[in-house]
Amino acid sequence: MDEEMSRTVLSVDDLHVQLTLGGRTLSPVDGVSFHVAAGESLGIVGESGSGKSLSLRAVLGLLPSGGESDGSIRFAFERGEISGDVEQVRGHGVAMVFQEPMTALNPTMRAGDLIAEAVRVRSGLSRRAAKARVIELMASVGIPDPARRARMWPHELSGGLRQRVMIAAALATEPELLLCDEPTTALDVTIQDQILGLLRRLREERGMSMVFVSHDLAVVAEVCDRVAVMYAGRIVETGPVDEVLRSPRHPYTAALLASAPSFQGGGGALATIPGSPPDPREFPSGCRFAARCAFARDDCRQAPYTLAGDEHRATACIHPEVLMEASA
Amino acid sequence: MNRYLFIAKRLALAIPLLFGIVLLVFLILKVTPGDPARLIVGLRASEAELQLVRDQLGLDDPAIVQYFRYIGDVLTGNLGYSFKSNEAVTSIIAERLPVTIWLLGFGALLSLAISVPLAITSARRPDRAFDHATRGFGLVALAMPSFWVGIILILTIALPTGWFPVGGFGETPTEHLRSIVLPALTLALSIAPLQVRSLRASIIAVLGAEYVTTARSLGVGHGRIMSKFVLRNAAPPTVSILALNIGYLLFGAVVIETTFALPGIGQGIVLAARQRDIPSIQGYTLLFAIVVVLVFLIADIITSIADPRLEVES
Numbered sequence: 001m002d003e004e005m006s007r008t009v010l011s012v013d014d015l016h017v018q019l020t021l022g023g024r025t026l027s028p029v030d031g032v033s034f035h036v037a038a039g040e041s042l043g044i045v046g047e048s049g050s051g052k053s054l055s056l057r058a059v060l061g062l063l064p065s066g067g068e069s070d071g072s073i074r075f076a077f078e079r080g081e082i083s084g085d086v087e088q089v090r091g092h093g094v095a096m097v098f099q100e101p102m103t104a105l106n107p108t109m110r111a112g113d114l115i116a117e118a119v120r121v122r123s124g125l126s127r128r129a130a131k132a133r134v135i136e137l138m139a140s141v142g143i144p145d146p147a148r149r150a151r152m153w154p155h156e157l158s159g160g161l162r163q164r165v166m167i168a169a170a171l172a173t174e175p176e177l178l179l180c181d182e183p184t185t186a187l188d189v190t191i192q193d194q195i196l197g198l199l200r201r202l203r204e205e206r207g208m209s210m211v212f213v214s215h216d217l218a219v220v221a222e223v224c225d226r227v228a229v230m231y232a233g234r235i236v237e238t239g240p241v242d243e244v245l246r247s248p249r250h251p252y253t254a255a256l257l258a259s260a261p262s263f264q265g266g267g268g269a270l271a272t273i274p275g276s277p278p279d280p281r282e283f284p285s286g287c288r289f290a291a292r293c294a295f296a297r298d299d300c301r302q303a304p305y306t307l308a309g310d311e312h313r314a315t316a317c318i319h320p321e322v323l324m325e326a327s328a
Numbered sequence: 329m330n331r332y333l334f335i336a337k338r339l340a341l342a343i344p345l346l347f348g349i350v351l352l353v354f355l356i357l358k359v360t361p362g363d364p365a366r367l368i369v370g371l372r373a374s375e376a377e378l379q380l381v382r383d384q385l386g387l388d389d390p391a392i393v394q395y396f397r398y399i400g401d402v403l404t405g406n407l408g409y410s411f412k413s414n415e416a417v418t419s420i421i422a423e424r425l426p427v428t429i430w431l432l433g434f435g436a437l438l439s440l441a442i443s444v445p446l447a448i449t450s451a452r453r454p455d456r457a458f459d460h461a462t463r464g465f466g467l468v469a470l471a472m473p474s475f476w477v478g479i480i481l482i483l484t485i486a487l488p489t490g491w492f493p494v495g496g497f498g499e500t501p502t503e504h505l506r507s508i509v510l511p512a513l514t515l516a517l518s519i520a521p522l523q524v525r526s527l528r529a530s531i532i533a534v535l536g537a538e539y540v541t542t543a544r545s546l547g548v549g550h551g552r553i554m555s556k557f558v559l560r561n562a563a564p565p566t567v568s569i570l571a572l573n574i575g576y577l578l579f580g581a582v583v584i585e586t587t588f589a590l591p592g593i594g595q596g597i598v599l600a601a602r603q604r605d606i607p608s609i610q611g612y613t614l615l616f617a618i619v620v621v622l623v624f625l626i627a628d629i630i631t632s633i634a635d636p637r638l639e640v641e642s
Contacts, residue, residue: 062541091547098545103538107637108560114542117556121547153636166542173546 007076009177009209010036010059015071017054017063026280029055029069030233031305034211036177041203041210043220043241045256046230049277052213053099053181055230059211060096060179061086077176091121095170099182101162105154111165112138112150118172137168142198160191167198171206178203180212184219196222218262221245229253232278232288234305239313247324249315252289254323287316295322331632338628342621347399349617353610354398358391364606368411407614408607410600417611420596425615427497427592428581430508435515435577436570443520447527448554454532462528466521474580478514478587486510495589511588518580519573526569530562537561564631571627574620 017029029051036042046052058069074083077093095118098104106114112134119130119137131150138146141164154162163183170178180199184192200223203210214220220227221241228238229252237250245263248254257263258271275292278284284291286301293300297319307314317323357364365381366373382388386397401408407417450459469477486492491506498507534540535558543557582594589595593612600608632638 060545062545065536087547090545096542096545098538098542100538104542106539106543106557106561108635109556117543117548117552118546121549155637169542169546 007038008035009038009040009076010034010211011072011074011076012055012059013072013074015055015058015069015073017051017058017067017069019054019064020066020068024281027283028233028280029058030283032071032230032233032235033307034228034235034238036209036211038176038209039207040226041212041224043224043227044211044213044230045215045217045220045227047215047256047277049280050230051233052215052230056096056179056181056211056213059086060090060094062096075177091118091173093175094177094179095173095175096179096181097163097166097170097183100186101159101166102154102186104166105162107154109154110150111152111154111157111162114165115150115169115172118169122173133172134168137172138165141165141168141171141202142194143168158191159187160194163187163191163195164198167195167202171202175208177209177211180210182214183212185214185216192219199223217245217256217260221262229256232283233280234288234316235307236289236316237314238307238309243313249313249320249323250289250317251293251295251323254326255292255294287318295319295326334632334638335625335629338625342625345621346618349614349621350399350402351395353614353617354395356610356613357606360604360606362604363387364411367604367606402614407611410608411605412603412608417607420608421593421611421615424591424593424596427590428585428594430504431511431515431581431584431590431592432577434508434512435519438512438516439520439523442516443523443527444559446520447524447531450524450528451531451535454528459528462524466524469517470521472517474514474518474583475587477517478511478584481510481514482588497590497592507588507590511584511590514584514587515577515580519570519577522569522573523566527562527566530565531558534558534561560634563634567627567630567634571623574623578616578619 013033015032019026044052115134116130119133135146184195227241228235231252237253255273286303290296290300303318369377450462482494486494543553585592585594597612
């Protein structure tokens with residue numbers, strides 16, 4: 001068990017993503033590193049444009065056109081280590097769940113047929129044999145009356161059911177690592193809770209590792225063991241979810257927490273973060289949060305980016321003590 | 329169930345359309361200058377002979393009576409008799425129709441065989457050498473008139489090799505097949521560029537869709553992504569373009585049948601026009617109109633089958 005826990009399923013080191021749009025090149029992901037141990041669930045939190053979804057997509061080589069990534073991405077599965085060729089891991093160890101279950105499902109393919117495609121990738125089963133497996137998978141993700149629903153088109157299913165179909169297709173490939181790109185953002189709150197519960201249960205049952213990208217700290221707190229907070233293309237803080245939520249060591253994390261209703265009991269006014277995130281075309285030098293930070297000092301604007309700390313907890317803030325003074 | 333309802337609705341919509349077409353076709357006879365009876369009996373016939381024919385055709389009846397008589401005739405399958413050969417127009421059409429069906433059918437198949445692989449290959453790597461070459465050849469093909477392409481094919485393939493006849497339709501199915509290759513190729517070359525353009529654009533659009541990313545994330549191979557995820561979503565716009573071009577295709581058939589001396593509908597309509605054989609012209613016009621309506625209907629049905637969401641919206 002110890003040996004199993006120590007295996008790092010996914011190692012991402014110094015990942016950069018370049019996007020070329022209209023002749024200009026941006027670096028929305030600028031030197032991101034993270035590691036996911038076997039059975040572990042890592043949350044990546046950040047606001048829109050922080051580069052969290054692009055980082056996740058880069059792991060499977062699924063960047064939009066005009067996007068290119070470099071950096072080291074290594075996988076260590078039960079069958080061995082793989083690096084360099086993402087085609088070898090898609091559907092063979094890693095699967096992904098997307099944000100918009102409507103656009104992520106092929107409108108001209110019945111729900112069951114999509115899952116059957118994934119079954120086929122994994123096992124090469126015949127259509128008939130795959131059918132039984134499809135219905136079993138649909139039942140396992142909590143789709144009622146799976147045999148009937150397998151024959152339905154995506155537009156005939158509710159948002160929650162569509163996302164369950166997406167999850168069933170991902171599970172059909174029997175992944176060791178499941179990447180989730182804001183899988184609950186497009187859903188109603190009650191459905192959101194059901195899907196989160198489902199993901200948590202599946203992870204426990206199957207011992208899957210997970211990377212869960214979200215803009216919502218509360219959601220990440222529910223399904224993740226560790227969290228990495230991203231801001232302007234970089235990770236600014238990492239650590240165990242409960243510790244980071246209890247005592248953030250980066251002013252950006254603290255500001256995020258202060259602006260989230262789930263962590264502010266009572267009916268008091270929510271804090272907002274003044275200003276807006278920096279334009280990825282011209283990131284400022286030094287700490288990229290400095291312009292919006294209540295605690296910024298002169299040296300923050302020159303500070304080179306490093307995540308100071310250890311495997312357990314790290315922050316990019318050069319003055320983390322200010323937060324402790326502020327809360328004391 | 330929904331799909332049958334959709335098809336039934338479209339069929340019902342086609343009925344008033346066909347009545348309108350019959351009216352227009354009837355008006356051909358009325359607005360054409362000259363006396364139809366005179367056309368039949370000839371310039372030297374006597375007044376009595378002329379009046380006899382006028383009575384036979386009911387040309388002295390009020391126009392509205394003639395119109396309803398014409399509708400009645402059309403509904404009972406009587407399209408009149410040729411002024412020239414006195415043959416029933418329906419049997420003239422029945423004789424010529426198979427040739428044109430062979431031409432259009434093989435032409436459409438060949439055009440798909442040419443355009444689908446070209447569109448897929450171009451869309452996989454847009455704006456690369458292959459894509460530019462395909463587009464360039466497409467423009468050239470589009471700019472060449474069918475009769476010229478036909479003649480070039482006869483000169484460069486049929487005559488030197490002797491594999492295909494230079495004209496005619498032959499007697500046996502094997503001969504038909506050999507006779508139809510070059511005309512069908514000519515037709516295919518005239519419509520393939522449009523198909524390539526439309527299909528290429530829709531494939532590129534669909535390749536950027538999130539559900540294609542989903543398929544890739546699941547490890548589905550390139551070939552299966554194309555066949556199961558892309559083509560079915562990319563097809564409807566191309567089917568519509570093909571349907572909208574059916575008029576152009578029928579016109580193409582007229583030119584190509586004349587070039588290759590194929591005894592089809594197109595050649596028939598040219599002959600009838602030259603001879604001022606009004607019942608035949610009416611028959612062909614009605615046939616063309618029905619074909620256009622049918623093709624639009626079939627395109628709608630294909631589109632509704634390809635995209636299940638249309639059932640709900642209809």
